[in-house]
Amino acid sequence: MKNIEFRTATSAQGGLVVMGGVPGVAAGSRVQLRDHAGRIRSGLVIRSADDAVLVEVFEGTDELDLERTWVRFLDEPFKLPVSRDILGRVFNGAGLPRDGRPPVISADRRDVNGEPLNPAARAYPREFIQTGISAIDGMNSLTRGQKLPIFSGGGLPHNRVAAQIVRQAKLLGEEAAEFVVVFAAFGASHADARFFQESFEESGVLNKVVMFLNLADEPVIERLLTPRAALTAAEYLAFDLDYHVLVVMTDMTAYAEALREVAVLRGDVPARKGYPGYLYSDLAELYERAGRIKNRRGSITMIPVLSMPSDDITHPIPDLTGYITEGQIVLGRELANQGVYPPVTVLPSLSRLMKDGVGKNFTREDHPHVASQLFASYAKALEVRGLAAIIGAEELSDADRRTLAFADAFERRFIGQGEDEDRSIHETLNLAWELLSMLPPESLIRVSEEELAKYHKGAA
Amino acid sequence: MGKILEINGPLVKLELPQTVLGEQVRVGHMGLVGEVIGRDGDTALAQLYEDTAGLRPGEIAEGLGWPLSVELGPGLLGAIFDGVQRPLQAVWEQSGDRIARGVAVPSLPRDKAWHFVPDSALHAGSVLAGGTVLGTVQETESILHRILTPPLIQGELLELAPEGDYTIEEVIGRVKLADGRIEKLHLFHRWPVRTPRPFRQRDHAVAPLITGQRILDTFYPLLKGGKAAIPGPFGAGKTMLQQQIARWCNAEIVIYVGCGERGNELTDVLEFMPELKDPHTGRPLMERTLLVANTSNMPVVAREASIYVGITLAEYFRDQGYDVVMVADSTSRWAEALREVAGRLGQMPVEEGYPAYLGSRLAAFYERAGRVETFAGDHGSVTLIGAVSPPGGDFSEPVTSHTKEIIQTFWALSKELADARHYPAVDWLESFSGYVKSAAKWWSQEVDPNWESARAEALDLLAASEELQRIVNLVGVEALSSEQRWTLEAAGLIKEGLLLQAATDEVDSFASPEKQFALLAALLEIYRQGMKLVKLGAPARRLIQIPILAQARRWKSQHTSEDIAALKAKIAMIPDAFEPLLQEYASTAAPSTLREAAP
Structure with missing residues (x-):
C-alpha cells in the first residue's frame, strides 16, 4: 500500500482531507500528500472506514486542489529515528533537522505516541535535585523523575527561570556528566527560541541538548507532534542510554490551543472554554511520560512551562495540568513588578514529591519543618500586610510589625536572588533560619523544639 | 465471526450480528478487547479498552458471549490490577515496562x-x-x-x-x-461488574469509620457503609488525605481505585504500603489492600470501567462479612471518560459537555455502598469515598454538585488552607456530615458521653471566629473586646492544636478516638478557663501570653494514642496555668472599681 498513490480526495477543509475508496487503511497511520506543485505534505489518519478515510494534514490544506492531490498511506504511525547522534541537534516538530545538517539515520525508529508505562514498573522519584533557586529548593523541591510545571503569565520571566534551572540543576554530589536536556518549544517566538539556544551555548551545554522547535508561524497541527517527538527522544536517552534527562517544554498553552483548533475542525464536542473533553487525557499522555523505571538507571524529569491566560490559574490548561503534574511553581506579577527575580509566588506553589526527597538522608533533617514553617509564617505575614493596608502600619502592634519586616526580607532575600546565583541547599536553609530568627521562637510551631534550640538565633 | 467497518478513536463500528449490549468483543489481529455499547441492524458499536492505532477496516471481530466481569477468589489481596482487572505485576513480567496491547494475562494466578x-x-x-x-x-x-x-x-x-x-x-x-x-x-x-451483587437485606449503618484524622472523625464522621466525597482543587491535599484514610482506617479491606490519576502516586502507594503496618492488626498493610490502577495515560474506556471493577471487588469482600472501604480517586476522571465516549457517540451534551445521564450514573454507583446482611447471615459493609476534582476548584460544576446530592459526608478541601499548609485542608465551614447523630451514639458509648456537646462547642467557636476574623480584616484586632479576642485565640488553638494534623509526623499521623477526644476536651478546657478570667475582667492580651497556649499546640505530636494517660495528666494541670492570673483577678475583681476610682 505504501507505494500506491491515491487521487481520490473528495473534500478538503481546514486541515482535514477526506479520501474516498481506499479500503483497509490503518487508523493512526502516516500519510504523504503531494500537491499540484509537487510539494510534499504529511498527515495522519484519524478515522478510517472503507468508503471514507479522514486525514489530518500537518501543513494545512491551503492551496490544495482535490483533483490534483496524490496521497500515499505509509502504513505506519509517526516515527522518530533515534541514535546517540541526536544530542546537540535541532529538529522541527516532525523530527526533521532544522539546523542545516543531514537527517539522523538510524534503523531504530520509534512510534512518537509511546506506550503507557505500566504503573507496576515505575520507581518512585526520591532523589533531590538542587536547582540553586531557594524558593524551589527550600520550599518546593524538585526530585528526579518528577514533573513540575512553571505556571506563568505573559511578560513574566519564565524562560529565564527555566534556563536558570537547566544551567544549575544538579544532584547532590554526583554524575553531572550523565545529565542531558531535551528542549521542546511549540508556538514559541523566534526570539524565545534564540534566547534558549544562546543560553545553552553560553553555559556550554549545547552538545548535551536536543531541541525540537515548532515556532509560532509554523503549522499548528505539527505542534501536536512536537512534544511527542521530544518525549520519544527523551525516553530513548533515559531508558536506552541511561541518561538523566531534563525535559523543558514551552509553552503548553500553545499546545492546548492547537489541540482545540484541531478539535473544532474535527467537530469534537467542546467541554470547557471550547477545549475538547479529552484535553485532560491528552495532556496526561505527555506529562505521564516523565518518571523513573525500576531496574533502569536513567530518568525523565519534566519542567513544562505554561502561560496562564489572563493569569487565571483556574483556566482549563493550568487547572488540568495541575491535576496531572506533581505540583507547580507559580510565578506572580506582583513580585515581578516589585523587581523580585525569580518572582515565585510561594503560597500557591507546591511540590508533591518533596516530602519524600528532602530531610534526613537527602538534604538536612530540619528541611521539611523549615519549609512548612516558612509557608505558615509567610501566610500569616501576608494577612498582616493586608491588614496594614487597611488600618495603616502605625496601628500595628510590635509583633505585627516584626512579622511585616519578615515578609519583606523573605521576599527580597529568600525568594529574590540573582540570575546567576547558584545557592546550595545548605545556604538556602541557613538563610531560612536567619529570616525565621526575626520572629519570636514561640510563634514557630511547625519546627521542633530541638531545631529551634539548634538553629534559631534568638531574636529576643 | 464479524469484521471491522470503521475506526474512530476508541470507538469501532463492527459488522457483528447477534451481539448483546454490554458483551465483550475481541477485535483485530492484535486481539484488542472492548465492549458493545450500541447495535444497529447487523452492525455493532464497540468501545475498546486499548488504543486503536493500527487497526484496519476489514480485520476480524468476534463476540465473546459475556459482559465485562471480574474474577473473584483467592489471590486478590495485595494485587494491583488495571481498569479491566489485568494483574499489572504479571503483565509487567510478561510484556515489559510498557503495557503492550492485546496482552492477555488471567486476573488471578492459575498455578x-x-x-x-x-x-x-x-x-x-x-x-x-x-x-x-x-x-x-x-x-x-x-x-x-x-x-x-x-x-x-x-x-x-x-x-x-x-x-x-x-x-x-x-x-x-x-x-x-x-x-x-x-x-x-x-x-x-x-x-459482571455493572450488576450490583445481591444480598439478603440492607442494614442500618451503626459504627463510625475511624480514620485517625481528627477533622474527619471528630467533626465530620463517616459511618461504615456510608458514602462520602472529597472534593478539592488540585494541590489541596486530596491524594494525601485519601492515602491517610487508606492507611489508618479501621476497615478490614481497603480497595484503592486510581482512576485517571498520576502514575507516580500509585507507585508511592505500591512502594510504601508494604512497609507500613496495619495499626489494628500489626500486619503489613498490603495484606488487606487491593489496588485498581488506571492512570491518566492509560486508555480512557478502561478508566470508565475501573470504578465498576473496584466496587464489584468491594462487594465481594462485603459478602464475606467484611467491612470494606473503597476509595475512588477520582470520580471526576471517570465522569470525563463518560463524557469523552458520549461525545464520540454524538450524544447531546447538557452541562459542560457531560451527557444527561451523568447524575443517574453517579447515583447508581454510590448506591452500591452500604451495610448489608449477607446471604450467609453475616454483616458486611462497603464504605465509598469518592474524590472529586472540580475544575478550578468550583464546587458548582456538574460532577461536584451531583455528588453532593447523593453522599452523606462531604469533606470539602480548601485551596486557602492548603496554601497556608494547613493540612488536612478540610474546610470546617463547607464540610458536612449527615451521620453525626448515629456517630454520637457510638462515641458516647465507647469514648465519652460528652462527645456531641464538645464537638458542637468547638464548631460554634470556629464559626464565631470566622465572623470575628471578618471584623479584624476590616478594622484590626484592637477593635475587638477581650471576650472576642479570646474567642479568636481559642479558635486558633483548636485549628492549630487539633485540626492541623501532620501526615508525615510519626506520632501525629494517626489519633485514636480516645486521643482525639482528650485533645478536644483539653483545648476546650483552656478556652473555658480563659473565658472565666475574661469575665473577671482579665484583658485578652495578658491571657494570650500564658505559655500553655503555645505548649498545647504541640501536645498532639508529643503524645501517641497509647499515651493517653500523660495527655490527661496535662489536662489536669490546665487550671494551674491560669492560677496566677486567676488569683490576681479573683481578688481584685470586686474591689477593682473602687481602686481605680480612688487614685
Missing part, C-alpha cells in the same frame, strides 16, 4: 495452590444458596478468604472437596441445580 478448609457444616445433600460459605482459605495472615457459592446458584450440594491444596481452576464441589443441571464449584467465580 498457585491455596489451602482450602471446607465448612464443617456442609455435607452431600446440604441445600446451597447463592452466597453460602463453602469453606475458607487463609489468604494472608490477617485476612481469611471465605469461599462463596456464586450468588445465582441454588441447589443441592452433591460433593465438596476435603481439606487440601487446590488451584483456583480445580473443581472443589458440585451442586445439582433445581432444573437438574450439575454445576461445578471452584475457589473463584466471575461476576
Whole structure:
C-alpha cells in the first residue's frame, strides 16, 4: 500500500482531507500528500472506514486542489529515528533537522505516541535535585523523575527561570556528566527560541541538548507532534542510554490551543472554554511520560512551562495540568513588578514529591519543618500586610510589625536572588533560619523544639 | 465471526450480528478487547479498552458471549490490577515496562495452590444458596478468604472437596441445580461488574469509620457503609488525605481505585504500603489492600470501567462479612471518560459537555455502598469515598454538585488552607456530615458521653471566629473586646492544636478516638478557663501570653494514642496555668472599681 498513490480526495477543509475508496487503511497511520506543485505534505489518519478515510494534514490544506492531490498511506504511525547522534541537534516538530545538517539515520525508529508505562514498573522519584533557586529548593523541591510545571503569565520571566534551572540543576554530589536536556518549544517566538539556544551555548551545554522547535508561524497541527517527538527522544536517552534527562517544554498553552483548533475542525464536542473533553487525557499522555523505571538507571524529569491566560490559574490548561503534574511553581506579577527575580509566588506553589526527597538522608533533617514553617509564617505575614493596608502600619502592634519586616526580607532575600546565583541547599536553609530568627521562637510551631534550640538565633 | 467497518478513536463500528449490549468483543489481529455499547441492524458499536492505532477496516471481530466481569477468589489481596482487572505485576513480567496491547494475562494466578478448609457444616445433600460459605482459605495472615457459592446458584450440594491444596481452576464441589443441571464449584467465580451483587437485606449503618484524622472523625464522621466525597482543587491535599484514610482506617479491606490519576502516586502507594503496618492488626498493610490502577495515560474506556471493577471487588469482600472501604480517586476522571465516549457517540451534551445521564450514573454507583446482611447471615459493609476534582476548584460544576446530592459526608478541601499548609485542608465551614447523630451514639458509648456537646462547642467557636476574623480584616484586632479576642485565640488553638494534623509526623499521623477526644476536651478546657478570667475582667492580651497556649499546640505530636494517660495528666494541670492570673483577678475583681476610682 505504501507505494500506491491515491487521487481520490473528495473534500478538503481546514486541515482535514477526506479520501474516498481506499479500503483497509490503518487508523493512526502516516500519510504523504503531494500537491499540484509537487510539494510534499504529511498527515495522519484519524478515522478510517472503507468508503471514507479522514486525514489530518500537518501543513494545512491551503492551496490544495482535490483533483490534483496524490496521497500515499505509509502504513505506519509517526516515527522518530533515534541514535546517540541526536544530542546537540535541532529538529522541527516532525523530527526533521532544522539546523542545516543531514537527517539522523538510524534503523531504530520509534512510534512518537509511546506506550503507557505500566504503573507496576515505575520507581518512585526520591532523589533531590538542587536547582540553586531557594524558593524551589527550600520550599518546593524538585526530585528526579518528577514533573513540575512553571505556571506563568505573559511578560513574566519564565524562560529565564527555566534556563536558570537547566544551567544549575544538579544532584547532590554526583554524575553531572550523565545529565542531558531535551528542549521542546511549540508556538514559541523566534526570539524565545534564540534566547534558549544562546543560553545553552553560553553555559556550554549545547552538545548535551536536543531541541525540537515548532515556532509560532509554523503549522499548528505539527505542534501536536512536537512534544511527542521530544518525549520519544527523551525516553530513548533515559531508558536506552541511561541518561538523566531534563525535559523543558514551552509553552503548553500553545499546545492546548492547537489541540482545540484541531478539535473544532474535527467537530469534537467542546467541554470547557471550547477545549475538547479529552484535553485532560491528552495532556496526561505527555506529562505521564516523565518518571523513573525500576531496574533502569536513567530518568525523565519534566519542567513544562505554561502561560496562564489572563493569569487565571483556574483556566482549563493550568487547572488540568495541575491535576496531572506533581505540583507547580507559580510565578506572580506582583513580585515581578516589585523587581523580585525569580518572582515565585510561594503560597500557591507546591511540590508533591518533596516530602519524600528532602530531610534526613537527602538534604538536612530540619528541611521539611523549615519549609512548612516558612509557608505558615509567610501566610500569616501576608494577612498582616493586608491588614496594614487597611488600618495603616502605625496601628500595628510590635509583633505585627516584626512579622511585616519578615515578609519583606523573605521576599527580597529568600525568594529574590540573582540570575546567576547558584545557592546550595545548605545556604538556602541557613538563610531560612536567619529570616525565621526575626520572629519570636514561640510563634514557630511547625519546627521542633530541638531545631529551634539548634538553629534559631534568638531574636529576643 | 464479524469484521471491522470503521475506526474512530476508541470507538469501532463492527459488522457483528447477534451481539448483546454490554458483551465483550475481541477485535483485530492484535486481539484488542472492548465492549458493545450500541447495535444497529447487523452492525455493532464497540468501545475498546486499548488504543486503536493500527487497526484496519476489514480485520476480524468476534463476540465473546459475556459482559465485562471480574474474577473473584483467592489471590486478590495485595494485587494491583488495571481498569479491566489485568494483574499489572504479571503483565509487567510478561510484556515489559510498557503495557503492550492485546496482552492477555488471567486476573488471578492459575498455578498457585491455596489451602482450602471446607465448612464443617456442609455435607452431600446440604441445600446451597447463592452466597453460602463453602469453606475458607487463609489468604494472608490477617485476612481469611471465605469461599462463596456464586450468588445465582441454588441447589443441592452433591460433593465438596476435603481439606487440601487446590488451584483456583480445580473443581472443589458440585451442586445439582433445581432444573437438574450439575454445576461445578471452584475457589473463584466471575461476576459482571455493572450488576450490583445481591444480598439478603440492607442494614442500618451503626459504627463510625475511624480514620485517625481528627477533622474527619471528630467533626465530620463517616459511618461504615456510608458514602462520602472529597472534593478539592488540585494541590489541596486530596491524594494525601485519601492515602491517610487508606492507611489508618479501621476497615478490614481497603480497595484503592486510581482512576485517571498520576502514575507516580500509585507507585508511592505500591512502594510504601508494604512497609507500613496495619495499626489494628500489626500486619503489613498490603495484606488487606487491593489496588485498581488506571492512570491518566492509560486508555480512557478502561478508566470508565475501573470504578465498576473496584466496587464489584468491594462487594465481594462485603459478602464475606467484611467491612470494606473503597476509595475512588477520582470520580471526576471517570465522569470525563463518560463524557469523552458520549461525545464520540454524538450524544447531546447538557452541562459542560457531560451527557444527561451523568447524575443517574453517579447515583447508581454510590448506591452500591452500604451495610448489608449477607446471604450467609453475616454483616458486611462497603464504605465509598469518592474524590472529586472540580475544575478550578468550583464546587458548582456538574460532577461536584451531583455528588453532593447523593453522599452523606462531604469533606470539602480548601485551596486557602492548603496554601497556608494547613493540612488536612478540610474546610470546617463547607464540610458536612449527615451521620453525626448515629456517630454520637457510638462515641458516647465507647469514648465519652460528652462527645456531641464538645464537638458542637468547638464548631460554634470556629464559626464565631470566622465572623470575628471578618471584623479584624476590616478594622484590626484592637477593635475587638477581650471576650472576642479570646474567642479568636481559642479558635486558633483548636485549628492549630487539633485540626492541623501532620501526615508525615510519626506520632501525629494517626489519633485514636480516645486521643482525639482528650485533645478536644483539653483545648476546650483552656478556652473555658480563659473565658472565666475574661469575665473577671482579665484583658485578652495578658491571657494570650500564658505559655500553655503555645505548649498545647504541640501536645498532639508529643503524645501517641497509647499515651493517653500523660495527655490527661496535662489536662489536669490546665487550671494551674491560669492560677496566677486567676488569683490576681479573683481578688481584685470586686474591689477593682473602687481602686481605680480612688487614685
